[in-house]
Amino acid sequence: MQRARAYLDSVAPLIPDADRDRTFPMEIVPGLLDVGFVRGAIPVADGGLGLSHLDSALLMEEAGRCWGSIRTTANILTLVAELLSMAGTDEQKQRFLQPLLAGRRLGWFAITEPDAGSDVSALSTRAERRPDGSYRLTGRKAYITNASHGDFGIVLATVDPDLGSRGVTAFLVERADGYRTLDRPHLPVRSVTCCDIELDGVVVPAANVLGEIGRGLSLAMRAVNAGRLNVSAGCTGLAQAALEAATDHTQNRHQFGRPLAGFQLVQQLVVDIAVRTRAARQMYQSAARLLDAGHQARTECSMAKYFCSETANAAATSAVQVFGAAGLMDGSVPERLFRDAREATIPEGTSQIQILQIGKELLGVSALR
Ligand SMILES: Cc1cc2nc3c(=O)[nH]c(=O)nc-3n(C[C@H](O)[C@H](O)[C@H](O)COP(=O)(O)OP(=O)(O)OC[C@H]3O[C@@H](n4cnc5c(N)ncnc54)[C@H](O)[C@@H]3O)c2cc1C
Known part of the structure; x- marks a missing residue:
């Protein structure tokens, strides 16, 4: 470490x-x-x-x-x-x-489409099997991280729309196969690219089917579970950075003849970041320990993703407040943290989707549809 x-x-x-x-x-x-x-x-x-x-x-x-x-x-x-x-x-x-x-190839992962966001089962990218066993992929993916940086990716597409989620299959697609990417400028994490991908009859060999036909969604969900844990931990790190920046600023900036650190209301802002950050850390670490013990820990990973991503936003907002105008200026640390935190509650399942998954587990009723 x-x-x-x-x-x-x-x-x-x-x-x-x-x-x-x-x-x-x-x-x-x-x-x-x-x-x-x-x-x-x-x-x-x-x-x-x-x-x-x-x-x-x-x-x-x-x-x-x-x-x-x-x-x-x-x-x-x-x-x-x-x-x-x-x-x-x-x-x-x-x-x-x-x-x-080895760092020689970079990859991306594409589920989301313009009309299939939280409802991943609505994806419509089509994979048609050709007589020689290869597949022709046609459709459009949206908001895909680093698709323009990578030289291959994993695309979820359906081999038969009538099969619903049981038709969804994962395919490995290479840049040389002919997909096109379009970068979309965005607010948070702006040094990664966020891309639309056009698959206009892209042909991939049968050897590029990843996993079993029709098992793409369940495969993706297994990886997304650990992905949620990783987002939770990253959000805790962002909150920690907000805490360090805010603490430092309160000791160096003076108003009314004293350091900001001496004002009770400023202390409350900093203490709130500290308490939430520590709680977030406990949350993601407890989910990680469950995964390490061999449990699926889906609910715990959802709880961690929900809590830690909201914590990152609260921490970054408080850090901006502690800095005053300086925290809103381009290039200041709180300004960057504030923008980056805004991403965390949306990919890998929005906060609302996490709540509904946790609610289903706790109450035994799905409120998703
Ligand atoms: C920076 C960034 C990077 C991303 N990277 C990737 C990537 O690499 N690969 C990839 O596949 N996708 C990626 N995504 C897409 C991301 O996974 C989706 O944005 C996310 O799943 C939400 O879908 P949506 O944006 O279409 O929102 P929508 O599904 O349209 O939701 C809009 C709002 O409605 C709420 N909502 C939706 N359904 C319900 C419901 N049933 N009950 C209550 N509320 C509901 C949502 O919580 C949200 O607040 C990325 C997104 C961003 C912003």
Whole structure:
């Protein structure tokens, strides 16, 4: 963990310019892999480090403390690597997983479509089987993280719309297959790209089916569960960064002849960040321990995602308040944290979707539809 923090501290000076310019310093990716990101979550047999869920989540907290765009990039690469490790054939692991773990290939993961967001079962991207066994993919994906940076991705598409979720299948698609990406400028984590993807009759070989036909959604949901844990840990790191920035500012900024730290109402803002951050940490770590003990922990991962992402927003808002106008200026740390926190309650299941999943588990009734 100390190596990871030291590496992240060493890349921190790159953040202000990259965040302003909406670019990602790709040269840091091998270093991220080297200190355990992405590789950590993958079993040793597949070329990873086989870290526990808890250790992987602790790394993700460090990433969130450093920069939302690193946390998001690491999270998506981890998700892609986990899907390949869980369901890939030996040949797929050689072609996609090993180069990804070596930092030679970058991948993305696409479920969302313009008309299928929270309701993933509504996805309509079509995969038609051709006489030679290959598949022709046609459809449009939306908001896909780093699709323009990556050179391959995992696309969920249906082989038969009449089968509903049982028709949804995962496909590996390479840039050379001919998909097009369109970057969409966005508010948070602005050094990752957020892309529409056009699949206009893209043909992939049968060897690019990932996992079983019709099992794409359940495969994705297994990875998304750990993804929610990673988001929770990253959000805790963001809240920790808000706490550190706010604490520092209260000691250095003077008004009415005293440091801000001496005002009770300012103390309340800082204490609220501290208490919520500590609670968030307990929440994600307890979910991680359950996963490590072999439980599915879906409800606990949803609870952690809900609580930690809302905590990140509350913490960033309070940090802006502690800074006053300085916290709203371009390039200030609270301003960046405030923007980045806003992302956390939407991907990998919005806060509302987490609430409904937790409610279903607690009350035995689904309020989703
Ligand atoms: C920065 C960013 C990166 C992303 N990266 C990826 C990616 O890499 N891959 C990918 O596949 N997707 C990605 N997404 C998409 C993300 O997963 C979706 O945005 C998310 O699932 C929500 O879908 P939606 O935006 O269409 O909102 P909608 O589903 O339209 O929801 C709009 C609002 O309605 C609420 N709502 C919806 N249904 C219900 C209900 N039944 N009950 C109560 N409230 C409800 C939601 O909570 C939300 O508040 C990304 C999104 C963002 C913002």
